[in-house]
Amino acid sequence: xxxxxxxxxxxxxxxxxxxxxxxxxxxxxxxxxxxxxxxxxxxxxxxxxxxxxxxxxxxxxxxxxxxxxxxxxxxxxxxxxxxxxxxxxxxxxxxxxxxxxxxxxxxxxxxxxxxxxxxxxxxxxxxxxxxxxxxxxxxxxxxxxxxxxxxxxxxxxxxxxxxxxxxxxxxxxxxxxxxxxxxxxxxxxxxxxxxxxxxxxxxxxxxxxxxxxxxxxxxxxxxxxxxxxxxxxxxxxxxxxxxxxxxxxxxxxxxxxxxxxxxxxxxxxxxxxxxxxxxxxxxxxxxxxxxxxxxxxxxxxxxxxxxxxxxxxxxxxxxxxxxx
DNA sequence: ATGGTTTTTACTGCGTC
DNA sequence: GACGCGGTAAAAACCAT
Numbered sequence: 001x002x003x004x005x006x007x008x009x010x011x012x013x014x015x016x017x018x019x020x021x022x023x024x025x026x027x028x029x030x031x032x033x034x035x036x037x038x039x040x041x042x043x044x045x046x047x048x049x050x051x052x053x054x055x056x057x058x059x060x061x062x063x064x065x066x067x068x069x070x071x072x073x074x075x076x077x078x079x080x081x082x083x084x085x086x087x088x089x090x091x092x093x094x095x096x097x098x099x100x101x102x103x104x105x106x107x108x109x110x111x112x113x114x115x116x117x118x119x120x121x122x123x124x125x126x127x128x129x130x131x132x133x134x135x136x137x138x139x140x141x142x143x144x145x146x147x148x149x150x151x152x153x154x155x156x157x158x159x160x161x162x163x164x165x166x167x168x169x170x171x172x173x174x175x176x177x178x179x180x181x182x183x184x185x186x187x188x189x190x191x192x193x194x195x196x197x198x199x200x201x202x203x204x205x206x207x208x209x210x211x212x213x214x215x216x217x218x219x220x221x222x223x224x225x226x227x228x229x230x231x232x233x234x235x236x237x238x239x240x241x242x243x244x245x246x247x248x249x250x251x252x253x254x255x256x257x258x259x260x261x262x263x264x265x266x267x268x269x270x271x272x273x274x275x276x277x278x279x280x281x282x283x284x285x286x287x288x289x290x291x292x293x294x295x296x297x298x299x300x301x302x303x304x305x306x307x308x309x310x311x312x313x314x315x316x317x318x319x320x321x322x323x324x
Numbered sequence: 325a326t327g328g329t330t331t332t333t334a335c336t337g338c339g340t341c
Numbered sequence: 342g343a344c345g346c347g348g349t350a351a352a353a354a355c356c357a358t
Binding site for chain 1 (some may be wrong): 346
Binding site for chain 2 (some may be wrong): 268269301304305
């Protein structure tokens with residue numbers, strides 16, 4: 001059987017492995033349900049994305065110490081955070097645009113002129129060559145699209161890293177900045193477990209969907225990105241909230257997807273369709289008012305596909321369903 | 325280019341509100 | 342009659358070779 005490889009779904013295999021999260025701590029599987037784990041740095045907790053089990057808490061924060069010592073010594077031990085989202089990682093100087101000195105006094109006209117010249121030179125120094133200007137624009141796009149699609153900062157950072165690699169490996173020749181930036185963000189979103197469909201990207205980016213998918217494929221190949229098919233479960237929370245479905249339906253959908261996966265239903269199928277069908281089936285089982293049409297509209301998959309997947313899922317989970 | 329697979333489109337009939 | 346739902350055939354999209 002030949003299998004589709006791109007669009008949302010490069011399904012080269014239907015294994016039982018979970019999609020690895022990017023934030024991996026020591027254990028990589030939930031001891032209870034073998035679901036994937038996610039580490040919340042700020043709370044210091046590692047939790048299972050499936051059953052919500054807290055695997056470990058009070059992780060030691062090896063990060064920088066942010067506390068300032070305003071009482072005794074007026075120093076903090078760290079500088080500004082670096083970020084991949086600025087083309088120079090936030091390490092360059094920044095000269096404010098207000099013509100005021102550090103005390104808030106406005107400057108004399110002579111000093112104003114001086115500052116203006118400094119700003120000019122500072123700007124030149126910061127974006128000193130075309131590479132930097134390129135990066136600057138791309139990162140701006142990544143940030144814009146990321147927030148338009150509600151992607152966490154972590155994804156934007158990952159995309160930025162990918163884009164830098166593209167620049168380093170000279171992959172931009174003949175491609176638009178926008179296209180590569182979009183492809184990088186698309187790949188990053190998937191890698192981080194927050195997949196968005198190509199359709200969704202098409203609504204926020206300024207290039208053709210075709211170009212994005214082509215560029216993405218190119219990047220994945222050239223940068224040796226090991227892209228697994230998107231996990232249908234990753235779509236559930238977002239679609240469920242768009243459809244205003246309660247948590248018990250989502251939970252049910254997860255179970256259905258597990259059953260489907262166990263029966264090798266994923267192979268070659270659009271993960272978006274799987275998620276849509278699972279939600280529809282789960283809604284029906286939980287007695288929630290829901291139509292194929294509405295799911296189809298929100299998820300952007302045809303009702304036919306929902307029907308087909310839905311029947312397969314029900315069959316895969318047949319035993320439990322008969323009890324209902 | 326071609327062939328195999330999945331998804332979509334368009335159309336159908338049936339039952340219900 | 343409008344709608345939800347299930348089914349089908351043909352077209353389109355997609356990937357692999």
